[in-house]
Amino acid sequence: MKIGIFGAGQMGRAMIKGWLHSQEVAPQDILVKGGHTATAKNLQAQLGFKLAESVAEFASCDVIVIAVGTLSVVPILESLNEQGIEKLPIISIAAGVSLKEMQTIMGPSYPLAHAIPNTPVQIGEGLTAITYCEALEAPQKETINQTLDYLGDTLETVEEQLDIVSSIAGCGPAFVDIFMEALADGAVLHGMPRALAYEVIAKMMIGSASLALSTGQHPGALKDGVTSPGGTTIRGVAALEKNGFRHAVISGVSALVSE
Ligand SMILES: NC(=O)c1ccc[n+]([C@@H]2O[C@H](COP(=O)([O-])OP(=O)(O)OC[C@H]3O[C@@H](n4cnc5c(N)ncnc54)[C@H](OP(=O)(O)O)[C@@H]3O)[C@@H](O)[C@H]2O)c1
Numbered sequence: 481m482k483i484g485i486f487g488a489g490q491m492g493r494a495m496i497k498g499w500l501h502s503q504e505v506a507p508q509d510i511l512v513k514g515g516h517t518a519t520a521k522n523l524q525a526q527l528g529f530k531l532a533e534s535v536a537e538f539a540s541c542d543v544i545v546i547a548v549g550t551l552s553v554v555p556i557l558e559s560l561n562e563q564g565i566e567k568l569p570i571i572s573i574a575a576g577v578s579l580k581e582m583q584t585i586m587g588p589s590y591p592l593a594h595a596i597p598n599t600p601v602q603i604g605e606g607l608t609a610i611t612y613c614e615a616l617e618a619p620q621k622e623t624i625n626q627t628l629d630y631l632g633d634t635l636e637t638v639e640e641q642l643d644i645v646s647s648i649a650g651c652g653p654a655f656v657d658i659f660m661e662a663l664a665d666g667a668v669l670h671g672m673p674r675a676l677a678y679e680v681i682a683k684m685m686i687g688s689a690s691l692a693l694s695t696g697q698h699p700g701a702l703k704d705g706v707t708s709p710g711g712t713t714i715r716g717v718a719a720l721e722k723n724g725f726r727h728a729v730i731s732g733v734s735a736l737v738s739e
Contacts, residue, residue, distance in 0.1 A: 483627060484511040484532070484541035486556050488520035490599075491573060492547035495631060496527060497602040502630035511541055515548065535559045543569045543627050550576030557585040569620045571595050571610075571627065575646065579613050579639060588613075591620040594639060596646030597631060598653065606632030609645035647736040655732055660685065 483499060485492055496512065499505035507528035513535070514520020524531050538544055538560065546556055553574045560570070569591040572582060579594050586592060595610040608628050612621060628634045637645050664677035672680075692702060707714040 481505060481543070481623070481626060482509045482511065482541045483543055483545065484513075484538040485545040485547055486513050487547035487549075487552075488512050488514050488523045489547070491597065492520075492545075493523055494599050494602040494606075495545065495547060495573075495597060496523070496529060498604055498606060498631040500527060501602065501604050504630050511537060513538075515552070536563050539563065539565055539568070541568065543571065543623050545627070546570065546572040546574060548574065550574050553577045554581070554585060557582060561585060567591055567620070569593070569616075569624050571624055573597055575643070579611065583613065589615045591616050591624075593624050594642065595628060595634075596642050596650065597628070598646070598650040600653070601631035604630070604632055607649040608632065608634045609637050609642050609649060610634055611637060611639040611642055644737055648733070651736050655729065656685070 481504075483505060485496065488496065492512070496510055499510060500507060508530060510529035511532050512520050512524065512529050513532040520531060523529075532538065535556075544560070544565075546553055548556065553572055554577070557570075567590070570582075570586070571593045573595050575596060577594075579592055582592050582594070583590065590613070592613040593610055593616070595608050597606050597608040600606045601608065608631060610624075610628065612624070616624075625634060635645065660678065660681050663681050664672075664674060667677040667681070668674050688702070691697075692699060695702075703717070707717060
């Protein structure tokens with residue numbers, strides 16, 4: 481599959497790395513067009529993909545990904561339109577541009593998707609929330625899904641939910657990172673070497689998340705399974721709740737979505 485992508489910034493780079501990491505996409509099958517600085521060129525020197533000189537080159541791709549800031553999306557769509565690019569599926573990952581806005585340029589029958597990935601896509605462990613336009617035909621949807629499947633899981637949602645889903649999936653890793661660091665601080669306080677603490681905590685979190693996914697059990701039920709009566713775990717849980725743990729997390733999420 482030949483993938484064309486506009487933008488090799490934070491998220492463009494993560495996606496390009498993810499396609500290469502999958503080993504299903506070769507560097508020569510990724511065509512990248514950067515902005516006004518050397519960002520894309522510098523990345524190309526490391527990763528070996530093809531750099532596009534013109535928008536016309538994208539006609540040879542199977543799918544186009546737009547990974548630029550909100551203000552650059554419309555000019556790129558207009559330039560693709562001017563090239564007369566026919567029914568080539570386009571995935572925009574720009575948070576601030578809706579499918580409807582894209583359709584005003586490309587037309588209501590053009591195959592479009594709006595997706596919001598997160599940074600773990602670079603190691604194939606991403607979660608991409610996606611919404612498709614109604615006009616999408618099965619083969620085009622298949623191409624879009626294949627492009628994103630190389631990067632991890634894809635979750636279809638209505639466009640109104642993209643923001644909250646992507647906030648949790650995209651910003652949540654920072655919350656988890658702080659939690660991991662705080663757990664390690666506590667462990668270090670009680671004598672555990674820091675490197676060992678980080679390894680134990682990361683593996684514990686992978687195990688807990690995998691258990692939740694594979695059993696489908698409610699998180700509260702999983703927590704109940706660890707907290708024996710009068711035991712140490714419930715004492716730790718009580719101490720966390722006394723310090724407003726749950727409220728702090730909910731407030732963090734509200735801060736994400738209220739912007
Ligand atoms: N970062 C995330 O975690 C994340 C997650 C989900 C979605 N998104 C969305 O992804 C988009 C990009 O975010 P980002 O964090 O990757 O931003 P970024 O680091 O600023 O990267 C944007 C890149 O777009 C390039 N660019 C600008 N105009 C262009 C054009 N006309 N043609 C080709 N490339 C162009 C810029 O090139 P130069 O460097 O040369 O100026 C820049 O490298 C945003 O719309 C954002 O909403 C981001």
